Amino acid sequence: MSRVPRLHIQGDFASGDVTLDADTAHRLRNVLRLAAGDAVQIFNAASGEFAATLIELSKSRGVARLDARLREPGRDTGPWLVAAAIKRGPLDTLVEKAVELGVGEIHPIVTERTNVERVNVARLDAIAVSAAEQCERIDPPAIAAPVTLREKLANWPRDRRILLCAEAGMSIPLAQALAGLDFAAPWAIMVGPEGGFAPAELEMLAAHPLVTGVGLGPTILRADTAALAALAAFQFASPRGRISPRAL
Ligand code: SAH
Numbered sequence: 079m080s081r082v083p084r085l086h087i088q089g090d091f092a093s094g095d096v097t098l099d100a101d102t103a104h105r106l107r108n109v110l111r112l113a114a115g116d117a118v119q120i121f122n123a124a125s126g127e128f129a130a131t132l133i134e135l136s137k138s139r140g141v142a143r144l145d146a147r148l149r150e151p152g153r154d155t156g157p158w159l160v161a162a163a164i165k166r167g168p169l170d171t172l173v174e175k176a177v178e179l180g181v182g183e184i185h186p187i188v189t190e191r192t193n194v195e196r197v198n199v200a201r202l203d204a205i206a207v208s209a210a211e212q213c214e215r216i217d218p219p220a221i222a223a224p225v226t227l228r229e230k231l232a233n234w235p236r237d238r239r240i241l242l243c244a245e246a247g248m249s250i251p252l253a254q255a256l257a258g259l260d261f262a263a264p265w266a267i268m269v270g271p272e273g274g275f276a277p278a279e280l281e282m283l284a285a286h287p288l289v290t291g292v293g294l295g296p297t298i299l300r301a302d303t304a305a306l307a308a309l310a311a312f313q314f315a316s317p318r319g320r321i322s323p324r325a326l
Contacts, residue, residue: 082119083119084118084121084127084211085098085106085118085119085211086122087102087121088122090123090125090148090238092145093210094144095142095143096120096130096142096143096144097141098135103136103137103138103144104133107140110163111158112135114132114134114135114242116131117130118125118130118132121148121216122150122216123217125151126148126149127147127148127149128145129144129145129148130142130144130145131143131145151216152216152217153217154215154217154219156179156309156312156313156318157241157265157267157309158181158182158238158264159183159184159269160185160230160268161184161185161301162187162188162269162271162301163187163188163192163194163197163224163271164192164229164301165193166194166198168300169186169194169197170201171175171302172302172305173206173209174209175209175309176305176306177206177210178213179309179310180309180312180316180318181309184221184222185230186222186223186224187224187225187268188224188225188226189226189227189234189271189276190275190276190278191220191274191275192271193272193273194271196224199224199261201220203218206218206219210289231282237263237264237266238265238266239288239289239290240266240267240283240290241265241266241290241292241308242283242291243267243268243269243292243294243305243308244280244292245298246274246275246277247291249279249292250290250291250292251292251293252293252294252308253290253311255261256311256312256315259315259316261316268283268289269301269304270301272301296308
């Protein structure tokens with residue numbers, strides 16, 4: 079039996095009927111081939127997740143009646159990912175996989191050797207929503223507008239520590255950093271561009287009080303590989319890594 083479609087719907091809902099916009103109605107009718115009477119699950123971080131029934135589905139709109147609450151509202155407390163912008167394809171994949179691996183917010187940055195002009199945040203938002211629907215999260219992570227590394231650090235939250243994936247310079251093995259980590263505290267994982275961090279950037283970062291340099295083994299990983307490897311290690315080492323998505 080194929081799983082009931084999960085739909086991320088904007089808004090603040092708790093009971094009664096939820097109106098679905100034309101785009102959603104189109105997707106339900108023409109892509110998922112659904113009709114009035116079919117079951118769906120609708121969710122967002124502020125409302126939580128509900129079992130629902132489509133009671134109207136036309137060309138221009140839909141209506142879903144909320145039947146039962148399945149999950150409480152809540153936002154993931156996974157680590158933020160601060161990643162130098164990389165090429166479109168790898169960045170699309172990175173965002174999708176980071177969502178599956180429990181990332182908190184995603185913060186693209188521009189560093190000295192970043193070789194990407196612009197980042198299409200709207201497209202990445204859509205990828206994050208689609209990934210959250212598939213992997214059964216209720217909170218697609220926010221994607222920040224790209225800023226320079228310096229600006230990011232200048233406006234950085236005072237309590238959020240950073241695991242800097244440093245391909246050079248002082249660093250400790252990531253596994254060692256995770257062994258004694260306080261997973262209840264706010265964290266971020268930072269990764270450089272394909273061309274790596276500039277020496278001056280690594281020096282500036284090494285001197286930053288919130289930064290811990292970590293190594294990811296003896297090989298030079300592509301930026302997207304490094305980000306996903308670090309996110310996976312973090313997720314699996316954290317208490318969340320011991321939760322299975324479903325009861326048998
Ligand atoms: N072109 C650079 C490497 C850049 S790798 C060079 O040859 O030196 C892209 C990013 O992935 C790096 O900035 C770093 O954040 C991360 N990374 C890759 N391999 C890593 C490793 N073994 N340890 C820690 N970080 C790594």
